Amino acid sequence: MWSSPQIQSWSMEPKEDMDMEKSRVLVIGGAGDIGKHIVAASVHLGHPTAILIKEFAPSDIIKVQLLNSWVNSGASLLKGDLFDHESLVKAIKCADIVISAVGPHQVAEQTRIVAAIKEAGSVKRSVPSEFGSDVDRLHTVDPAVSLCALKANFRRVIEAEGIPHTYVSCNSFAETYLPSIGDVTAIGAGPPASKITILGDGDAKAVFVFKDDIATYTMRVVDDARTLNKILYMRRPTNVVSHNELISMWEKKAGRTLQKVHLPEEEILKWIEEAVFPLNILLSLALSIFARGDQSNFDIDPAVGVEATS
Amino acid sequence: MWSSPQIQSWSMEPKEDMDMEKSRVLVIGGAGDIGKHIVAASVHLGHPTAILIKEFAPSDIIKVQLLNSWVNSGASLLKGDLFDHESLVKAIKCADIVISAVGPHQVAEQTRIVAAIKEAGSVKRSVPSEFGSDVDRLHTVDPAVSLCALKANFRRVIEAEGIPHTYVSCNSFAETYLPSIGDVTAIGAGPPASKITILGDGDAKAVFVFKDDIATYTMRVVDDARTLNKILYMRRPTNVVSHNELISMWEKKAGRTLQKVHLPEEEILKWIEEAVFPLNILLSLALSIFARGDQSNFDIDPAVGVEATS
Numbered sequence: 001m002w003s004s005p006q007i008q009s010w011s012m013e014p015k016e017d018m019d020m021e022k023s024r025v026l027v028i029g030g031a032g033d034i035g036k037h038i039v040a041a042s043v044h045l046g047h048p049t050a051i052l053i054k055e056f057a058p059s060d061i062i063k064v065q066l067l068n069s070w071v072n073s074g075a076s077l078l079k080g081d082l083f084d085h086e087s088l089v090k091a092i093k094c095a096d097i098v099i100s101a102v103g104p105h106q107v108a109e110q111t112r113i114v115a116a117i118k119e120a121g122s123v124k125r126s127v128p129s130e131f132g133s134d135v136d137r138l139h140t141v142d143p144a145v146s147l148c149a150l151k152a153n154f155r156r157v158i159e160a161e162g163i164p165h166t167y168v169s170c171n172s173f174a175e176t177y178l179p180s181i182g183d184v185t186a187i188g189a190g191p192p193a194s195k196i197t198i199l200g201d202g203d204a205k206a207v208f209v210f211k212d213d214i215a216t217y218t219m220r221v222v223d224d225a226r227t228l229n230k231i232l233y234m235r236r237p238t239n240v241v242s243h244n245e246l247i248s249m250w251e252k253k254a255g256r257t258l259q260k261v262h263l264p265e266e267e268i269l270k271w272i273e274e275a276v277f278p279l280n281i282l283l284s285l286a287l288s289i290f291a292r293g294d295q296s297n298f299d300i301d302p303a304v305g306v307e308a309t310s
Numbered sequence: 311m312w313s314s315p316q317i318q319s320w321s322m323e324p325k326e327d328m329d330m331e332k333s334r335v336l337v338i339g340g341a342g343d344i345g346k347h348i349v350a351a352s353v354h355l356g357h358p359t360a361i362l363i364k365e366f367a368p369s370d371i372i373k374v375q376l377l378n379s380w381v382n383s384g385a386s387l388l389k390g391d392l393f394d395h396e397s398l399v400k401a402i403k404c405a406d407i408v409i410s411a412v413g414p415h416q417v418a419e420q421t422r423i424v425a426a427i428k429e430a431g432s433v434k435r436s437v438p439s440e441f442g443s444d445v446d447r448l449h450t451v452d453p454a455v456s457l458c459a460l461k462a463n464f465r466r467v468i469e470a471e472g473i474p475h476t477y478v479s480c481n482s483f484a485e486t487y488l489p490s491i492g493d494v495t496a497i498g499a500g501p502p503a504s505k506i507t508i509l510g511d512g513d514a515k516a517v518f519v520f521k522d523d524i525a526t527y528t529m530r531v532v533d534d535a536r537t538l539n540k541i542l543y544m545r546r547p548t549n550v551v552s553h554n555e556l557i558s559m560w561e562k563k564a565g566r567t568l569q570k571v572h573l574p575e576e577e578i579l580k581w582i583e584e585a586v587f588p589l590n591i592l593l594s595l596a597l598s599i600f601a602r603g604d605q606s607n608f609d610i611d612p613a614v615g616v617e618a619t620s
Contacts, residue, residue, distance in 0.1 A: 033372045059414035059457040061442075061595070062343045064588040065486055069498015071589070104369035132371075147369040176375055188379015278374040279381070285371070 023124070023223040024048045026095035028082065028102060028113060031066060034131050035101030037215035042099075043073045045219050052091050054081040082109055088116035092123060097222055100129045107150045114161050125222055126165045128154055131214065134169040134231060134305075139292045141272060144284035166227045169305075170214040170234040171207035171295045178208060181250045181258075182243045184286040185279065191250065195259045199268055199286055202244040202260070204293030209234050217308040231305040235296065243290050265291060333434070333533040334358045336405035338392065338412060338423060341376060344441050345411030347525035352409075353383045355529050362401050364391040392419055398426040402433060407532055410439045417460045424471050435532055436475045438464055441524065444479040444541060444615075449602045451582060454594035476537045479615075480524040480544040481517035481605045488518060491560045491568075492553045494596035495589065501560065505569045509578055509596055512554035512570070514603030519544050527618040541615040545606065553600050575601060 025042045029035045030051035042049040051070060056063055067077055078094070080087030082102065092098055098117060100110055110128055117123045128151070135152040138144065158165050180186040183196050209217075217234055221227050241249075251257050263271070268291060272283045288294040300307055335352045339345045340361035352359040361380060366373055377387055388404070390397030392412065402408055408427060410420055420438055427433045438461070445462040448454065468475050490496040493506050519527075527544055531537050551559075561567050573581070578601060582593045598604040610617055 056415075058453055058587070058591055059417070059460065061414070061486075061591070064591050065497050067588040068592055072496060072499035104371070105366075107369070143368055150369065176371075186382060187375050189382035277368070278377040281368055281371070281374050282378055 022047045023096040024050070024094060025097045025099060025219075026050050026052065026078070026091055028052045028098065028100045029106070029129060030070075030101065031063065032101050032103055034211060034214065036066075037211045038099055038101055038218065039070060039075060040073075041212070041215035041219040043070075043075050045216075047097075047219065048076075049074075050076040050078050050091065050094060052080045052082075052088070053077050055079070082106060082112050085112065085116060085119075088112065089119050092116050092120040095123065097125045097127070098123055099127045099218070099222070101131070102129045104147075104150075107154060110154055111157055114157060114163055117163055118161065124164060125228070126158065126163050127168055127218070127222060128158060128165065130168055131170050133171055133288065133295055134167075134233070137298060138288050138294050140284050140288035140294070141269065142284065143281050144288060147281070165229055166222055167231045168214070168218050168234075169231050170209050170217070171239075172209070172289055173214075174208040174210045174239075177206075178246075182206075182246045182290065184282050184290070187282065191254070192258055195261055196247060198243050198247075198260055198262045198290075200265060200291030201262065202247070202290075203242050204290060205240050205242050205296035206289045206293070207235050207240050207295040209236075209239050221306075221308060226306055232308055233300055233305050234308045235300070236307075236309045240296055332357045333406040334360070334404060335407045335409060335529075336360050336362065336388070336401055338362045338408065338410045339416070339439060340380075340411065341373065342411050342413055344521060344524065346376075347521045348409055348411055348528065349380060349385060350383075351522070351525035351529040353380075353385050355526075357407075357529065358386075359384075360386040360388050360401065360404060362390045362392075362398070363387050365389075392416060392422050395422065395426060398422065399429050402426050402430040405433065407435045407437070408433050409437045409528070409532070411441070412439045414457075414460075417464060420464055421467055424467060424473055427473055428471065434474060435538070436468065436473050437478055437528070437532060438468060438475065440478055441480050443481055443598065443605055444477075444543070447608060448598050448604050450594050450598035450604070451579065452594065453591050454598060457591070475539055476532055477541045478524070478528050478544075479541050480519050480527070481549075482519070482599060483524075484518040484520045484549075487516075488556075492516070492556045492600065494592050494600070497592065501564070502568055505571055506557060508553050508557075508570055508572045508600075510575060510601030511572065512557070512600075513552050514600060515550050515552050515606035516599045516603070517545050517550050517605040519546075519549050531616075531618060536616055542618055543610050543615050544618045545610070546617075546619045550606055 025047040027035060027039050030039045039049060039051055070077065078091045080091045082088065098113065100113055102110060107129060117126055130151050135148040138148050155167060176187065179190055181191050181196060183192055185197050186192055214234060221232060247258060268287050272280055275283055335357040337345055337349050340349045349359060349361055363377065380387065388401045390401045392398065408423065410423055412420060417439060427436055440461050445458040448458050465477060486497065489500055491501050491506060493502055495507050496502055524544060531542060557568060578597050582590055585593055
């Protein structure tokens with residue numbers, strides 16, 4: 001059980017058989033949606049990988065199984081918590097790279113990670129929890145603006161404190177948008193039966209990347225000197241596609257044609273205002289992605305960014 | 311956003327186009343591991359389905375997408391919380407059947423659901439969060455004994471309060487045990503390369519059911535008079551298999567043979583004591599399932615139980 005003396009045997013030290021040539025990785029928020037993929041990619045690429053685990057009900061068999069699968073894959077579990085400074089410092093001292101994949105509740109709380117990194121003094125790279133569009137390049141309205149401001153503000157904290165970092169701008173999760181062929185009003189409902197909603201003219205390019213690929217790209221380049229203090233954009237040409245192109249690809253494959261309903265910007269804006277939760281949030285994000293092309297409407301400035309596959 | 315007036319338009323009433331001949335279902339804990347399957351099965355089987363949703367960060371896009379997918383599938387979202395009695399009563403008043411799929415932290419807190427059901431006065435069936443072995447028929451040691459006692463104790467509360475109920479004893483999640491061919495020490499590591507650990511002689515029969523099937527069986531029979539105040543056992547003959555049989559099936563399919571390492575009971579018990587978290591929890595559960603056959607070592611007494619597919 002959690003509180004038994006057995007916990008003492010959890011390794012805070014890298015395992016003997018680990019590849020010590022590879023950077024040691026600590027994942028905070030490893031049990032979350034994107035965190036699980038990061039842990040898997042890190043282990044797969046041979047990084048000595050540890051996951052910070054906070055106390056939870058041992059009767060949570062689903063979580064027990066997840067932890068057991070990590071142990072079986074060769075990862076280390078470190079008991080600790082974002083809100084326990086000492087545990088955080090202790091865990092971070094064992095790592096070269098700290099990846100935060102904390103949930104949205106804790107984006108602002110990542111200042112605690114910054115404080116611990118400063119005290120530990122040994123971290124070579126820190127990745128804050130972003131995993132979306134470049135939060136400094138969004139052109140949309142609330143609620144999305146307020147949500148992304150949290151992440152943008154945290155970038156300023158990292159920069160002010162001089163923490164070596166990489167920001168991961170992986171753009172859109174393919175798992176979210178592809179099943180409904182990019183129809184944001186139909187997320188979870190599968191491909192539209194006959195009619196598809198297109199925000200704007202449908203020609204703006206969006207970027208869709210699967211979570212496994214996001215994690216693999218991230219872990220492959222996170223200790224590369226070329227990504228130091230840069231934004232890591234995931235924008236491989238094959239992943240960049242307009243809504244019209246996406247629909248056309250699907251129509252060819254499915255052998256049927258959808259009726260296209262285009263919404264001009266003023267209608268989208270009105271709809272966002274009127275839409276009830278949770279659609280209003282999705283629509284204000286989609287305005288940026290699908291109508292305004294914020295994932296592709298700028299060239300990557302080599303002074304601040306680098307493309308992941310380049 | 312969550313706190314905007316838009317939330318007022320969330321439907322607390324069944325939708326117009328719902329099939330009013332079907333029982334109205336409220337799921338508490340619908341966003342959890344088994345809860346998601348319950349919601350999907352309930353909607354799929356045509357039940358007017360509502361999910362109790364508590365406040366969360368609107369920046370949790372993963373959750374926003376899940377809620378949106380429910381809305382798209384025809385389910386209703388009801389804002390409320392286990393710890394807000396008034397919201398719970400209001401939600402329960404709109405339901406004939408209340409399914410709890412709350413997480414392990416909240417098993418004991420389900421007394422709050424009981425209190426709300428008593429006040430609402432209209433519930434015809436209540437399902438507490440169990441979804442495992444029959445908690446009154448386990449023969450194992452700690453930590454598993456203490457964990458399952460929580461669920462067993464809650465059965466006594468429901469019975470004492472006279473709440474019409476069905477207990478779902480679905481036995482083992484197939485998703486947990488089948489990938490490692492029933493080797494509990496290798497959960498998450500896939501099929502063993504050469505050697506497989508067998509608890510006991512391997513002849514005790516366990517029951518493996520996929521979560522989708524668990525949810526479908528549950529929703530199919532939960533408003534049947536034959537399951538009232540009964541334990542619903544999922545024990546279809548095709549799902550009942552010994553560890554030896556499971557290994558043999560896999561060996562035939564994979565075309566190779568595994569070395570079998572049998573652990574006698576005294577060694578298992580010693581290992582549970584010595585094992586570190588999280589393996590100790592899994593082993594003490596597995597002792598019951600694989601060595602002692604607690605999912606199949608009794609005949610179903612028609613006075614207290616019924617098999618789901620019968």
